[in-house]
Amino acid sequence: MAREEMGPEQLRLAARGGAGLEQFYGRLGWKEIGRWPEALRLAVGDDRDEVLMVLSLL
Structure with missing residues (x-):
């Protein structure tokens, strides 16, 4: 839906x-691109x- 309505190249x-x-x-299909250790209590x-993740829509 995001791909069709907003046209982004990636989601995070x-x-x-x-x-x-x-x-x-x-x-x-999401890829981990980074972590903030112990950021959530x-x-x-x-x-x-x-955990930071990205999904390429291209």
């Missing part, structure tokens, strides 16, 4: 590490990486 997203989202999005002692 940030996902929470440690929840299997990297693998889920990877199977859909879910609870005391439960810090997760923020």
